[in-house]
Amino acid sequence: MKKIHLLLLKAFIRPFFVTFFIVMFILLMLFLFKYVDDLIGKGFEWYIILELMYYASAANVSMALPLSILLSSIMTFGTLGENYELVAIKSAGLSLQKAMRPLFVLIIFIAISSFIFSDYMLPKANLKYGSLLWDITNKKLSFLIKEGVFNNSIPGYSIRVDKKGDDGVSLYDVMIYDHTNNNGMAKIIIAKEGKMYSSDKFLYLKLKNGVRYEESSGRNTYNNPRQELTRMRFTETDQKFDISSFKMARTDEQDFRNNTQMLNLKGLTKKRDSLTKELDSVNKFASTSVNSYYRQNNYSKGYTHVKVAPKVIKGDILKMVPEKERLTVITSALDLATSVKQTAASRVTDFEERTRSIIKVQLEYQRKFTLAVSCLLLFFIGAPLGAIIRKGGLGLPVVMAIVFFLLYHIIATVSEKSATTGSLRPFFGMWLAIFILSPLGAFLTYKATVDSALFDVGYFKQLFLNLFKKRKSNGNNQ
DSSP: OHHHHHHHHHHHHHHHHHHHHHHHHHHHHHHHHHTHHHHTTSOOOHHHHHHHHHHHHHHTHHHHHHHHHHHHHHHHHHHHHHTTHHHHHHHTTOOHHHHHHHHHHHHHHHHHHHHHIIIIIHHHHHHHHHHHHHHHHTSOOOOOOOBTSOBOOSTTEEEEEEEEOTTSSEEEEEEEEEOOSTTSOOEEEEEEEEEEEEOSSEEEEEEEEEEEEEEOOOTTTTTOTTOOEEEEEEEEEEEEEEOGGGSOOOOOGGGGTTSGGGOOHHHHHHHHHHHHHHHHHHHHHHHHHHHTTOGGGTTTTTSOOOOOOOOOOOSOGGGGSOGGGHHHHHHHHHHHHHHHHHHHHHHHHHHHHHHHHHHHHHHHHHHHHHHHHHHHHHHHHHHHHHHHHOOOTTSHHHHHHHHHHHHHHHHHHHHHHHHHTTSSOHHHHHHHHHHHHHHHHHHHHHHHHTTOOSSOHHHHHHHHHHHHHHHHHHHHHO
């Protein structure tokens, strides 16, 4: 029995690691395609991009881990069924449930590890990932000289190059407009060729065989027909540009620590309690603000002990007001109604935003548990499904795994969006996909245990014929 268990573990672990890294690679490629515009052309060092990919891979574990478990379990049991190894195991007196026990223990260990990862490691990885991605997306475009285009990236300068050398350093037919003077007159530098090199704070252009044009800053320069223009020819000169603002500065991670995705269970509980207290305070303040517009709450209610019978008003209430005062009363009522409406509208917006924040915290709290449970669920879908279809390799198992994972992912995404908008409770929003697919996992496990086909056509055909005969006999009796 131990040899059979070791055989099943070896047959499962190998495709699990292969599929996990393949899925992680695909998700990282999708991540790079999404942020390629923010990463290309900004002069980042290679280790910055690798660091960002490392933290992004941690955020992709929640999708890659369940999919790899589903795919590897289908491939493992499909291969065993295709090679009649499951038949040999059952003929040795070992049922499918007993054969799955070591894998079940392994999946439980993976599920517990995923919970620990999502509670302790994932918040720290999200903190690093979020702060680094913020710095990257908000970094200025690095200085990039393109052929035939005026570049205004460096403040106070406009640079145009007709042609760049193949080495990326040589420049030809360079034109520079210098607008750094306070008098508003631009200096123009034209050179036939040049080379560029940079340091941490400065970009240097070494220009050759050029001319510098500069207008004089005398009085009435624009209206003077005898305006002076200085022209200086040079054989070689250096032009220095300050590019210190293009260097990426790392933001303090403490600024992102209170975000929902950067918190563990303890932090989420604390944030939920504080948001709930703030919401209660906002509701009390809103009630007090609105009640202040009703004068009976301020002057009459609670300040008199005289019991007066309520006066019944029939018909139009304006007839109770003297005709000369009606316009004043209507105007005052409209102003009061407008003030109440504006006050209530602002409080409603604040209430909705705070409620949405509480819902996001509750969703993230439940997400810590759904990752572990989804690993167990998809294993109990993939293992019996592989035993039923009896196909290994990367053909049909991959198709079946993608179909079931898309079904799970679509239900989970739709229910989470519904919970975010308030249509579902946060608990059901995160657990709905598991609740729906759990009966499917139990059904597939039962079918695989009794060696039954997934859909027995003969059984359903006989059931339909019996139902048809029963209706026909009932009709004849009538």
